[in-house]
Amino acid sequence: MKIVTDHHGDGRACVVRIHGEIDMVTVPEVQGALESVMNRGCLNVVLDLQKVSYMDSSALGLLVWADRALQPKDGTLVLAGADRNVSRILEISGLVTAAPTLTAAADAADALSGLELSDAPDEPLWVREMAFPAHSASLARMRADVCEVLEPLEIAESASFDIRVAVGEALSNAIRHGSPHGEDDAVSVTVTAYDDRVVLVIADSGAGFDGESSSNGDPYASSGRGVMFMRALMDHVEFSPLPGGGTAVTLVRHLGKTAG
The missing domain is CATH 3.30.750.24 (STAS domain)
Known part of the structure; x- marks a missing residue:
């Protein structure tokens, strides 16, 4: 060896x-x-x-x-x-x-x-903001809309799929745990593109979530794997409480090349 x-x-x-x-x-x-x-x-x-x-x-x-x-x-x-x-x-x-x-x-x-991601530069290439009603029936459209926003970056297919899964898990948590009033609540997604990375922030209005997986690594747990998926697929994952209530989940993915 x-x-x-x-x-x-x-x-x-x-x-x-x-x-x-x-x-x-x-x-x-x-x-x-x-x-x-x-x-x-x-x-x-x-x-x-x-x-x-x-x-x-x-x-x-x-x-x-x-x-x-x-x-x-x-x-x-x-x-x-x-x-x-x-x-x-x-x-x-x-x-x-x-x-x-x-x-x-x-x-x-x-x-x-x-x-080795360095601190993000002060000026992003662009920022896109979206808001959706907190309804599970909207999940597929929400994921599709986020992927559509990312198209100008020409992200590799495998990385794009990883982002789609991670964002989908964050959106599912926001709807399931962060929307106490159901469809009357909104889930927002902010996409910020830099030369070397994309940053996605998913925000809800729930009671707050610290990012701890409820499955505790149990492969037979019926739920709670979403956070594990996010951490496995993204380069950085952070959960932050919002001043007015709710949680912001920040997902960072390195692009591997200069963005378009």
């Missing part, structure tokens, strides 16, 4: 590139590499799996360990570049959606672009 570690920016983001197979024999070596970068202050770890040809249950145990190690530090572990076979193992495990710190990316470069 070969392990190569690269630190980026201020050292809070790093890439651990694995070459070979991850099993009970090699897991201690990989864990040692992860411990080393975490001890040096790396809280956002990209585990590059592009050159990994095999992964078994021992590797899944390693990911559980990493999740528990990063949670108290508000860190993130991004699994990048997994091929079809390794992705299948990760899919079966359900860890990417269940573990709070784990996300996935197409490759290491895409993962880093999301982790």
Whole structure:
């Protein structure tokens, strides 16, 4: 096995590139590499799996360990570049959606672009605001309208789908939990485009929500996975109380290229 570690920016983001197979024999070596970068202050770890040809249950145990190690530090572990076979193992495990710190990316470069987002520039390219009645029958139209607004940015199809799902989950929560008066309440969506990212804010008028998933990572829970989906699909998710009551959910997605 070969392990190569690269630190980026201020050292809070790093890439651990694995070459070979991850099993009970090699897991201690990989864990040692992860411990080393975490001890040096790396809280956002990209585990590059592009050159990994095999992964078994021992590797899944390693990911559980990493999740528990990063949670108290508000860190993130991004699994990048997994091929079809390794992705299948990760899919079966359900860890990417269940573990709070784990996300996935197409490759290491895409993962880093999301982790190293700088402060947004003062002037956006444009801002669009929309308001909808808080009715579940409007959900499909709401998602479609948001996607239509994003079309000028020429976002990759996979990223556009991720945004659609994350926005859909935020809208569903706003209707289900943030609209005490039903259709008499309104849900607003503000879309702000920058050169390197898109920021979407979904606001409701409910009693407030802190962003904690009610499923608690239980794969058999009947509900409560929406927040996990948002955090897994977006580069940044934030829940904020509104002064007049209600909650604003901010979703940030890196565009990976200059916006149109």
